[in-house]
Amino acid sequence: MVAARGAVEVRGFAGVGEPTRPELRDAPVHWPRPSVLETGLEALDGVGPKLADAARRAGIATVGDLLYRFPRGHRDRQIRPLDSLEPGETGTVLVTVMGNPPRPFRRGKLTMVGVKVGDQTDFVRATWFNQPWVSGKLEKGSQILITGKRSPKGLAVQEWELLAPASESDEPVEERSGSFVPVHPASEDLAPKKIREWAGQAVKLAPNAIEGLPASLQAKRGLGSVGAAIKAAHFPESAEELEAARRRLGFEELFLHQALLATRKRSHRRSRPAPRFGKPGPTVERWLASLPFAPTADQRAAFADIDKDLDSGEPMQRLLMGEVGSGKTVVAVYAMLRALEAGYQAALMAPTETLAEQHAITLGKLLAAEAIPFALLTGASSAPMRRKALNQLASGELGLILGTHALIEPTVEFARLGVVVVDEQHRFGVEQRRALDSKGVEGMAPHVLHMTATPIPRTLSLTAYGDLDTTALRELPRGRQAVRTRVVGEDRRSQAYEFIRERLREGRQAYVVCPLVSDSEAIEAKAVEAEAKRLAKTELRDFKVALLHGQMTSEQKARAMGSFSSGEADVLVAMLANDPGELPPAIDVEVSGGFQFQVKSAVAGEKSCRRGTDTRTENAPMVIDAAQHVGFTWNRQVGIRLQQSIGKNLSAAFAIEQSQTLFNATNAPQNFFLGSGGQILGTYNPGANYSANVSPDLVGKLALDTKRGHFELGGLTRFFRDRYYPNASSTAAQNDTRIGASFFVSGRTSVGRYIEVGAKTLMGRGVGRYGASTLADTTVRPNGTLAPIQGAHGIASLIVHATPKLDLVSYAGVEYAQRTYFRSGDGTLVGYAPPSMVNTGCFTESVPPAGTGWTPGTSSKCAGTTRVVRAASLGYQYRFYSGPAGSLQHSIVYTYLQRDGWAGIGGAPKATNNMIYTSFRFVLPQ
Numbered sequence: 001m002v003a004a005r006g007a008v009e010v011r012g013f014a015g016v017g018e019p020t021r022p023e024l025r026d027a028p029v030h031w032p033r034p035s036v037l038e039t040g041l042e043a044l045d046g047v048g049p050k051l052a053d054a055a056r057r058a059g060i061a062t063v064g065d066l067l068y069r070f071p072r073g074h075r076d077r078q079i080r081p082l083d084s085l086e087p088g089e090t091g092t093v094l095v096t097v098m099g100n101p102p103r104p105f106r107r108g109k110l111t112m113v114g115v116k117v118g119d120q121t122d123f124v125r126a127t128w129f130n131q132p133w134v135s136g137k138l139e140k141g142s143q144i145l146i147t148g149k150r151s152p153k154g155l156a157v158q159e160w161e162l163l164a165p166a167s168e169s170d171e172p173v174e175e176r177s178g179s180f181v182p183v184h185p186a187s188e189d190l191a192p193k194k195i196r197e198w199a200g201q202a203v204k205l206a207p208n209a210i211e212g213l214p215a216s217l218q219a220k221r222g223l224g225s226v227g228a229a230i231k232a233a234h235f236p237e238s239a240e241e242l243e244a245a246r247r248r249l250g251f252e253e254l255f256l257h258q259a260l261l262a263t264r265k266r267s268h269r270r271s272r273p274a275p276r277f278g279k280p281g282p283t284v285e286r287w288l289a290s291l292p293f294a295p296t297a298d299q300r301a302a303f304a305d306i307d308k309d310l311d312s313g314e315p316m317q318r319l320l321m322g323e324v325g326s327g328k329t330v331v332a333v334y335a336m337l338r339a340l341e342a343g344y345q346a347a348l349m350a351p352t353e354t355l356a357e358q359h360a361i362t363l364g365k366l367l368a369a370e371a372i373p374f375a376l377l378t379g380a381s382s383a384p385m386r387r388k389a390l391n392q393l394a395s396g397e398l399g400l401i402l403g404t405h406a407l408i409e410p411t412v413e414f415a416r417l418g419v420v421v422v423d424e425q426h427r428f429g430v431e432q433r434r435a436l437d438s439k440g441v442e443g444m445a446p447h448v449l450h451m452t453a454t455p456i457p458r459t460l461s462l463t464a465y466g467d468l469d470t471t472a473l474r475e476l477p478r479g480r481q482a483v484r485t486r487v488v489g490e491d492r493r494s495q496a497y498e499f500i501r502e503r504l505r506e507g508r509q510a511y512v513v514c515p516l517v518s519d520s521e522a523i524e525a526k527a528v529e530a531e532a533k534r535l536a537k538t539e540l541r542d543f544k545v546a547l548l549h550g551q552m553t554s555e556q557k558a559r560a561m562g563s564f565s566s567g568e569a570d571v572l573v574a575m576l577a578n579d580p581g582e583l584p585p586a587i588d589v590e591v592s593g594g595f596q597f598q599v600k601s602a603v604a605g606e607k608s609c610r611r612g613t614d615t616r617t618e619n620a621p622m623v624i625d626a627a628q629h630v631g632f633t634w635n636r637q638v639g640i641r642l643q644q645s646i647g648k649n650l651s652a653a654f655a656i657e658q659s660q661t662l663f664n665a666t667n668a669p670q671n672f673f674l675g676s677g678g679q680i681l682g683t684y685n686p687g688a689n690y691s692a693n694v695s696p697d698l699v700g701k702l703a704l705d706t707k708r709g710h711f712e713l714g715g716l717t718r719f720f721r722d723r724y725y726p727n728a729s730s731t732a733a734q735n736d737t738r739i740g741a742s743f744f745v746s747g748r749t750s751v752g753r754y755i756e757v758g759a760k761t762l763m764g765r766g767v768g769r770y771g772a773s774t775l776a777d778t779t780v781r782p783n784g785t786l787a788p789i790q791g792a793h794g795i796a797s798l799i800v801h802a803t804p805k806l807d808l809v810s811y812a813g814v815e816y817a818q819r820t821y822f823r824s825g826d827g828t829l830v831g832y833a834p835p836s837m838v839n840t841g842c843f844t845e846s847v848p849p850a851g852t853g854w855t856p857g858t859s860s861k862c863a864g865t866t867r868v869v870r871a872a873s874l875g876y877q878y879r880f881y882s883g884p885a886g887s888l889q890h891s892i893v894y895t896y897l898q899r900d901g902w903a904g905i906g907g908a909p910k911a912t913n914n915m916i917y918t919s920f921r922f923v924l925p926q
Helices: 019-027 034-038 049-057 063-067 132-136 192-208 213-222 226-234 239-270 282-290 297-310 330-342 353-366 384-394 430-437 455-465 490-505 528-537 554-566 598-608
Strands: 001-002 007-009 075-077 090-097 105-107 108-117 122-128 143-151 153-162 179-183 318-320 345-349 375-377 400-403 419-422 447-450 469-473 510-514 546-547 571-575 588-591 641-643 650-657 697-706 709-726 734-753 755-765 779-782 786-788 790-801 806-817 820-823 829-832 866-883 886-901 908-922
Touching: 001 786, 034 063, 034 192, 063 192, 090 153, 105 455, 108 132, 122 143, 132 546, 153 192, 153 345, 179 192, 192 226, 213 375, 226 239, 282 330, 297 318, 297 330, 297 447, 297 469, 330 419, 330 447, 345 353, 353 375, 353 400, 375 384, 384 755, 419 430, 469 546, 490 510, 528 546, 528 571, 546 554, 571 709, 709 755, 709 806, 779 829
Parallel strands: 122 153, 318 447, 318 469, 345 400, 345 419, 375 400, 419 447, 510 571, 510 588, 546 571
Antiparallel strands: 001 007, 075 179, 090 108, 090 143, 105 108, 108 122, 143 153, 641 650, 650 697, 697 709, 709 734, 734 755, 755 790, 779 786, 790 806, 806 866, 820 829, 866 886, 886 908
């Protein structure tokens, strides 16, 4: 039965037509007998004791087992004569083995088996690739079904099936052609053909299968009977019927799974009550107020979910999911404090000693304000400490305990256990979690909060189908940025390590994660101990490498984590089991043997990237001050900036920034007003009743990160405005607005391990202010309107990372402003650097006026309008200290600068400078 358009129709399984009344009247009535499916396979034709025993070893003991052993696939094949296959064509042929049993042979990395086969029309050499075991099955005279590709050299086998061995070759072979032929999972002693023959008999008994779906649900969902679905799953008549059968059987499986979990959830929550904690009290409120940060909206929502569960009277079973760094520990502490405040005990169980110890460090900091005592119980705990903790737990004197599997040992007894937090819950077995659950107050069950950053498939099924309630922390705390995860193949390993070295030279840190403690012959994966030694001698030999894994002693682990947290160690090579909660936010990670982690590998990316992508992308790259050299330096102004990732390696940004403009003009007319440039609140005229409020600058760019480096492309639009008087009359005053625009490109890349090069340029109209020399943006026309000045800026950088602490730096830059002038009605040249400007006196050093000390005088006749500025710098930067808190560094840079002016009356001025900059500074991390 199916429901269609509100009416109930009766039709065959996956059929399209509704049976007629006579067909329905004459249809046999079937009463299912499920016991029939418990019959042994010996009841089927062709199943003797030997085959039945082989079937039992393969997991097929009854007819029901056979019916639910569904095919792994179906072949829609048309058996063709061998001579009809043309070279390059793929087809299915029924052939006989004509040659003697072949021997496998190797050709390069391939293992091949070849034998002569043929039918009544032709013969050919069939070849199997990387299947050496096939040679034992290919006896002369055997009949086989082959699907393969014909070539001048023979037939490349893609799929094959033994239909009849040589001993049975005289018997006729019946094989359906042009239909969906099932391919059942087989074993060494059980051929797919034999299982197919048995299934052909067994499907007649399929109507006796137990119907797992209510009839009303079948009608609502348009699902046929289970018996018809089983038959269609084995021997469908069409692709549509096969899909309908799979959908029907899959729906029933998920439905029954969901019903089972819902029943178990209801039974668990109603079998034993849980303590009620009421509303949060003053202890929890004081603790929340003492936190050095404000909880996120998701954390506050999690608090509300937990409050509701803790006052429901039923045991909480909640899964808390969130990325590493999303604040799950704060939520766990909240739940445990609720228990302590209500007079109950709380326990936190972690899968490893390292993780438990790190939780102890975190709780020590989070609970410092309340001075709440707690104990750590692991397999490494000393006997006196263990005995003291057990006695205090049993008496109720100790309210909070942290530990590993040691918490579920029979010797651990609680007086009033109210809340249990299970971290990385998927790494505990069901019985282990149940053992801790049984330690609650007699007759009551404790509340349980499960935490994970890696919801594995089983965990997802528990949440999707009703066994656990869920809370997700999607919002990252303030200051945390989104995580970027990249998969790098073995062929790009060297580039990955070069990327890490670049970040380490900037004073950052890195994790390297391995799946094993020591080398394993069974698994081809990196061992953490061997990898740490290798990295210290090869790729990361210029940096300090620390080692951390669960088999180290507590003192060794504390030293390793301490050296990394303090910044003494640059790289931490660790097992995946280590949580980075109390370790500094290293930027980079390298996962060795990532295939071993499966879904868990996502955590490796989270482990490294708590701070997310670096925001230092404006300069290309600048180790020293931008003011120490010329070129496009992008002195950012106050404004609003939006940034969004639009692909795996591509991001876009848009900014609205305060405009600051510079004006320069020779023989400027008197019929206009223009505000002064460089003021905090924009351009304005401080001495008149007019304010020239200009629009902000609009900036947009695209940034691309590739294995070769960082590249940017963007544009800038600016607006210039003044007020002018065409007829020198205030009644005819007008506003004049001009637009300046430019484009810019920049890039940086590494050349080898120690050299980094960068370049960038900006070209356009009205963008002189964006250079370090701050050239003019605009000038004026004779009528008082503005004219943007064309210009260009560029800079190139070369940085050599000589050691992890020493950088050698060099720069070369240039800035240019084009001569822009106009002729007025009386012949006067007006604008920026007209040839009529006076440069007399530009080459004369004026004597300081009397009484001014050493302040030099200036020549009032020297215009000295700039044409081009060139500069080159060479220096070094040395970092005395570099760690999570920042870096203490010293630098000395020599710069040679030359400024050339446009020629005017008196010549073209030129000035040169030799400068040395030195500095000590402490740079905070960004």
